[in-house]
Amino acid sequence: MMWRCLNPECADNPGGNAGHEFDSETLMAVCPKCGASRAHPRTGQLLVRLATIHFDPPTKFKGIGENRRACDGKSVLIDDPLKAGLDHFHGATGDPGSVTCRECKQTDKFKAAAAAGE
């Protein structure tokens, strides 16, 4: 899961995107910089969970994706809110600039698409 700590002192690049991004395997995330913890009633409010946007690789048909996550090959439709329960934390896109999933960004398909868009 991707998280952001909104503590101004944790900002990765002051003046840019607010806060510090980090990964946590649990819902009780703890900021590695300032120690703010989701388990804490006050500092927990500094931590927000970020949506993971996977890369849906393109097919030879323009605008049509494979409907599979580049990172793990799972169907992107399992996260389709119309098909499954609402999941605000996962999505997929064919637009490389909107992808946040770090695993997807490591794939050759993503790199090819990102390079083609430059």
Ligand SMILES: [Zn+2]
């Ligand atoms: Zn922090």
Ligand SMILES: [Zn+2]
């Ligand atoms: Zn992914």
